[in-house]
Amino acid sequence: MYSILFIIGICHLLNDSLQAVIPAMFPILENSLGLTFTQLGLIAFTLNMISSVMQPLVGIYTDKRPIPYALPIGLTSSMFGMLGLALAPNFWMILLSVVFIGLGSAVFHPEGSRVAYLAAGTKRGLSQSIYQVGGNAGQALAPLITALILVPLGQFGAIWFTLVAALAVMFLSYIAKWYAKQIKIFKSKKRTQTERKPNKNVSKAIKGAIIILIFVTFARSWYSAAISNFYAFYVMDNYGITIANSQVYIFTFLAMGAVGTFLGGPLADRFGKRNIILFSLLGSAPLALVLPYVGPTIAILILAVIGLMLMSSFSVIVVYAQELVPGKIGTMSGLIVGLAFGMGAIGSVALGALIDFFGLTSTMIMISLLPLLGFAALLLPTDKKVKEWYT
Structure with missing residues (x-):
């Protein structure tokens, strides 16, 4: 169902x-x-925490009671949030608008992942990648959005993104139909899967595998947060590069991350x-270790390869989690993607504190060790073993 996959991928973007x-x-x-940095931090924290904490809750509920029209309803919430963001006269109105956008995102992600799963056929990895790459591409647009729209138009420029939300609502109304x-087919598959319950030993192994996936997601999310939020400052301090040129490094990392996804x-x-x-x-670990010690030209090339390799597991971890617990598509996708958002939010705060305490260069050297935590993935059961648990 490539038409469905491409539309849901565009909506994710x-x-x-x-x-x-x-x-x-x-x-x-x-x-x-005139907002302070503390207030800006609270805005980022509110957005990420609402969108992350709510995702598994939405997934748990819709696994039991699928709601096809939750998708356009969620993006309608985001549309009102963007309208509020454009017109907000103070911090509290901004925060309320961000809550609406966070709720819309929390509804979209687990339900969008379920649509990708239902349209996948036997190519679950490919379908999840088509869906997830839209999201990564959307995130990579931040530097361009700043330069082309928000700088010339200011806060009111956000009004144009209500049209973006309205377009997504139209696409998602089609998807919802x-x-x-598919609900009847979905329910019949779910009943078949719940009949094949694993034994107690296998259940323990599944729980252990989920804990390892969470650990791996933590390592990837914190490293990505460090690069996305703070590497521009490192580039400016160490290479004497301007603010505008430093954004090229971040865009390179995010754009190649979308390709990797x-x-x-x-x-x-x-x-x-x-x-x-x-x-x-593990493939990106040696490059991450080298990154703090190279020059500006080599750094941008290394960032491109790290982004490509590190984010190649983004959609794969979601599909692996879904296959660990079949019949809980929304719950598992909400858990893994929600954790990625939540850990990224917490990581931004924690990494900022580390930079204040240890300094920017020392922190960048410390975070280069994070990809080495990928060794924990050696403890994951093989794909063949997971299939045997449900046959």
Whole structure:
């Protein structure tokens, strides 16, 4: 069902570009409303925590009671949030608008992942990659959004993104009609899967595998947060590069991350999900260790390769988690993707504190060790073993 997959991927791009508007607006809001860095931090924390904490809750509920039209309803919430963001006269109105955008994102992600699962056929890795790459591309648009829209138009420029949200609502209304027709098939598959319950030993192994996936997600999310939020400052301090040019490094990392997200799925379909998860972190670990010590030109090339390799496991971990607990598609996708958002939010706060305490260079050297935590993926059961548990 490639038409469905491409539409839901485009909607993921639109949804995550709405989220990207918020941090992109920080310099604008600082000037227009006189917000402090503490207030800006609270805005980022609110967005990420609402969208992350609510995702598994939405997934648990919709696993029991699928709601096809939750998708357009969620993006309608984001549309009102963008309207509020454009017109907000003070910090509290900004915060309320961010809550609406966070709720819309929390509804979209687990339900969008379920649509990708239902449309996948046998190519679950590829389908999840098509879906996830839209989100990564949307996040990578933040530097462009800042330069092309928010700088010339200011806070009110966010009004244009209500049109982006409205377009997503239209696409998702079409998806919802298709989704509604799939509910009976979805329920019958779910009943079949719940009949094949694993024994107690296997249940313990599944719980252990989920804990390892969470650990791996933590390592990837914190490293990504460090690069996305603070590497520009490192570049400016160590290479004497301007603010505008420093954004090229971040865009390179995020854009190549989007490419890696797309490639990871089909590679996992061919070589195995566990293998790609291992390759993603351990393959990027040597480059991450070298990155703080190279010059500006080599750094941008290394960042491109790290982004490509590190993010290749993004969609793969989601599919692996879904196959660990079949019949709980929304719950598992909400858990893994929600954790990625939540850990990124907590990581930003924690890493900022580390930079204040140890300094920027020392912190960048410390975070270069994070991909080495990918060795934990060696403890994951193989794809073959997971299939045996349910046959």
